[in-house]
Amino acid sequence: MSLRGKKIFVDPGHGGTASEGKNRCGTYAVGTSGKKSGNEKSSALSIAEVLVEYLEEAGANVKMSRTTDDPVCLDERAEMANKWGADIFVSLHHNSSTNTSANGLSAHYYKSEDKALAEAILPRIVDYTGLDTWGSTGIRKDNFQVLRDTDMPATLLELGFMSNPDDDAFIADYDNKIDMAGGIYRGIRDYFE
Numbered sequence: 531m532s533l534r535g536k537k538i539f540v541d542p543g544h545g546g547t548a549s550e551g552k553n554r555c556g557t558y559a560v561g562t563s564g565k566k567s568g569n570e571k572s573s574a575l576s577i578a579e580v581l582v583e584y585l586e587e588a589g590a591n592v593k594m595s596r597t598t599d600d601p602v603c604l605d606e607r608a609e610m611a612n613k614w615g616a617d618i619f620v621s622l623h624h625n626s627s628t629n630t631s632a633n634g635l636s637a638h639y640y641k642s643e644d645k646a647l648a649e650a651i652l653p654r655i656v657d658y659t660g661l662d663t664w665g666s667t668g669i670r671k672d673n674f675q676v677l678r679d680t681d682m683p684a685t686l687l688e689l690g691f692m693s694n695p696d697d698d699a700f701i702a703d704y705d706n707k708i709d710m711a712g713g714i715y716r717g718i719r720d721y722f723e
Contacts, residue, residue, distance in 0.1 A: 534589030546601030564692030651717030658713030
């Protein structure tokens with residue numbers, strides 16, 4: 531199936547430093563990091579770059595909230611997607627917990643129209659990576675600003691826990707990032723079918 535003409539907004543989470551983000555946005559979270567996998571912001575951008583290649587090859591129009599290691603405020607991310615008239619919004623992240631046994635993938639939604647997108651994408655990431663879901667289904671309702679402020683169906687994906695040694699080692703391997711991007715791409719195709 532072609533994604534020709536679909537407008538897909540890809541949002542690699544975080545970016546920049548805490549001080550840059552605070553100066554620009556007032557409050558800013560720089561994200562987590564793993565012992566082996568490094569910074570969440572860098573990993574999210576790597577996965578986004580592969581995902582964009584897949585989407586563009588399938589004919590989609592794609593825009594990213596950032597393509598460099600610079601801070602972008604949460605309201606700006608949603609506003610960019612809204613102004614552009616995106617069909618869907620996909621935000622990429624990794625999770626962290628003080629409980630190092632917490633592991634797995636999750637897809638978050640807020641608006642009722644977000645849930646189908648989360649439910650289409652998450653099982654495909656599981657298929658492509660073999661990772662577990664966080665909790666029984668991994669589908670979670672959360673009041674995240676980028677989900678709340680977007681006018682289109684949106685999901686925020688947490689692609690494993692950098693605080694979990696097994697997830698962290700998985701995320702550190704670039705081939706696994708390619709598999710994550712492949713699963714997200716396949717899930718987006720399922721959503722539009």
